[in-house]
Amino acid sequence: MDYVDGHAASDELLRDIESAVDEAKHCEAWREEYSMLSMDHYTYWKEGVAEGRAEGKAEVVIQMLRKHLSLEMIAEVTNFTVEEVKAIAKEHALI
Secondary structure, eight states: OTTTTTOOOOSHHHHHHHHHHHHHHHOHHHHHHHHHHHHHHHHHHHHHHHHHHHHHHHHHHHHHHHTTOOHHHHHHHHTOOHHHHHHHHHHTTOO
16 A cells, blocks of 8 residues: 555565556557547447437337327427427337
C-alpha cells in the first residue's frame, strides 16, 4: 500500500512491476495499441448507447400504440417520423 501511496518500491516484486510499467510507458508501439484499443472501446460504447436509445424509443412507441394514441402524436413526442412509427407498429403487429 505504501507503493500505491507514492513511496519507493520496497521489494523485488514491486521493483519488477515498476520496471514493467516504466517500459510500457515508454514503448511507442504499446502506446499506439492502447490508443487504438481505447478508441475501439469508445466507439463500441457510443454505438451501444445510440442503439439502446433507439430501442428505448421504440419501446415507448409500442406502449403509446397500445394506448391507441395517434401516429402523428407518437411521432411528435418521440421525434420519429410517422413512417417510422408505422414501421414499428407493423413490426409488432399493432396496425
